[in-house]
Amino acid sequence: MGNYSWLLPVQASSFAARIDLGLWIIHAAMILIFVLWTIFFAYLLVAYRQRDGHKAERIHIDHWKSLAPDAAVLFFELSVVALYVIPTWSSLKMSLPDEKDSIVVNIVAEQFNWNVHYPGPDGKFGKRSAALIDFSNPLGIDPTDPAGADDFVTVNDMHFPVGKPVLARLSSKDVIHSFFIPAFRIKQDAVPGMVVPLWFEPTLEGDYEVTCAQLCGVGHAIMRADVKVQSRTDYDRWFASMAPVKKAGPSGATEEW
């Protein structure tokens, strides 16, 4: 529970602080606008209430002056957009870290699990095919592909080393899911038929939670996974200990369910 508070969760990724900065600036502005506005509103209600001896009068208010709040709001919004939103969005979503310097994984969502496909020591992913999917081979990794021989898949349990970018290729087997780690401030829909790249860099060792943010069926609420951010040595030890995924029978032989 230590990672979660009454407000935002702990900042456990490299860009969490940047996103929080935006959240705080905007909320401060929202509260300021609302308070000033409510004071003015309350003043009008009291000053111009109906009472004996008070008559409504047609006060002339300059139309151009009345546009000042609109202009102020537009100016504020466009400044936030130009100075904060577009630069941050570009660095988060429109550029990806180099594959050589990153932990590269495939994250494949399904009802109601998060499968993580690690490439194994050779750093190469085996080919996958939907026709090969069965219980022991949930992602349909091709057993005839040598690159896939040392690949392994974890279910609802992901491990990443601290301080190294993770480049994930996100996809889904069945319906739309959404990959959300509140402590990392990262969210991205996993869409069947599409592979969407996303990246994040864990900066704080600890245990975090992945949740599904998009309604995906009966088990939406229990669709979660653990994320363990470990030191480099702990991560390497875990990585080495993972057995390659067991292969199902001959290629293409899917069993009856």
Added chain:
Amino acid sequence: MSEHGHELSFTEKYIFSVDHKVIGLQYMITSFIFLLIGFTMILIMRWQLAFPGTVIPIFGKLLPATFAPGGILGPTGYNQMGAMHGTIMVFLGIVPLAVGAFGNYVMPIQIGAPDMAFPRMNMLSYWVYLPGGILMLSSFLMPGGAAQSGWTSYPPLSVINPGQTVWLLSMVFLITSSLLGSMNFIVTVLNLRAPGMTLWRMPLFCWSQFVTAFILLLAFPPLEAAAILQLSDRVLHTSFFMPDGLVVAGQAAQYAGGGAVLLYQHLFWFLAHPEVYVLILPPFGIISEIIATNTRKPLFGYKEMVYAMMSIAAMSFLVWAHHMFLSGMSPALSNFFLITTMIISVPSVALLTCLILSLKGASIRFTTPMLFALSFLPMFGIGGLTGLPLGLTVTDIYLHDTYYVIGHFHYVVVTGSLMGLFGGVYHWFPKMFGRKMDDCLGKIHFWGSVIAMNGILMPMLVIGLQGQSRRLFDPTAQLHNLIGQPMHVLSTISAIALMLFQIPFIYNFFNSMFRGELVDSNPWKATTLDWDCPSPPPHGNFAKVPRVYRGPYEYSHPDHNEDWLPQSREHAEAAR
């Protein structure tokens, strides 16, 4: 009016009526019943959210075992109610109340028309809406239950989940009804205005209906197309929205594949974002009328508000993909929708500013409808402001699909639209029945509702900031949600309170219909034409066609002896 001559049978008068006022009342009663049904569903869901896995009081025993085994709501039941709550509230509750009820009843009498341009089409629009609504509710009785993929119904989930077929068929009914209504509204405004009623003399309520009708007319057809394509995917196993290589529960899905999952979302939000403005513009028109009447002075910036509504309507077709920043759509495209979203906030700010400035110099009567109208301003303000971090792509990464979104749009639609519509009921009730609603009960209803609504919605913003995903059947199944659980309890208790505070309203509505204080045709001393005809207006509305001499809000005119100068009065009379 050909029917003028002969006596109408009961069926012609009250059931298959072509009179816009009867149709308006039919819409009003029906949509309030749907609102109550949708609200009951959310109460059951809220119980599960606050006290997961416990027996639901009262309703637990009534629900079938497939829904709530042992009186405890199950996840399938939760998802069905979730999808139906959203659908009912939007398509069967607020829109028919705002457009079907108030638009039908008030707009023709405000422009001095004897009826809508196409009375029979008007009747048809109601009689397509009602079966659509009944069909929607009956889907609970289908094998597998009702739709359970959210009111947004994203494929592939909606295509493989049970219940969706009836939802789609029902949507086709509802869309047809809205399209018939919107064409009728546009033609009525353009053709049936009384002599002298130029467009720039129309009350803001009529403008809001006129603008809304265009939004409905242009936004619904894409959804109708999307619904039919999805229906075809479900029933005929086409693959409009079904991609290659789909594996559901370990088995390859029986679809050819090659479809585009995101296409549906584009089609859906191309309707559903303009739809938000359909929900908000008519209540906005209503509160403008109420504020003008109860401040006893002309509204500030009448033309500015009309232009603002028009620009909102036009811009609303250019912002839809801000619901899709994280959908897998190109991140470069997001920048375009980010900018348009910021721009559309400006006319909304202008509308609020104009109404606030209208209070300056006023003599404010705090009548019951005025309380509802005034509360709209700060509450819609919260709704608008909380939209800001959702409309900005970067902060939306964190807040998208959390409870923050739910808090945001309920602030807009519940404390905004719904409160405005309640205000409208209190405001036009004397016109509809010739009697006034009780003031004391009205004030209990108002204060109870506004406090309870904030008690429901403010906690949602808090747990949204904590990162809690929406549509979770049991939030406590995930570790990071545990800390926010007391907020769910507060929200649920407030929701029960909100239900209790509707009892004075329901009692007041039906009691005042028969026993309320009798009033003359213009109890609020208002200027627009709707207060010129008898209460309730007879078939054909006006004994003789009214003539309009001035703009809609001539209150406290310096040349006139009373503080209101009706639109139909030829000359101002100087004070003696």
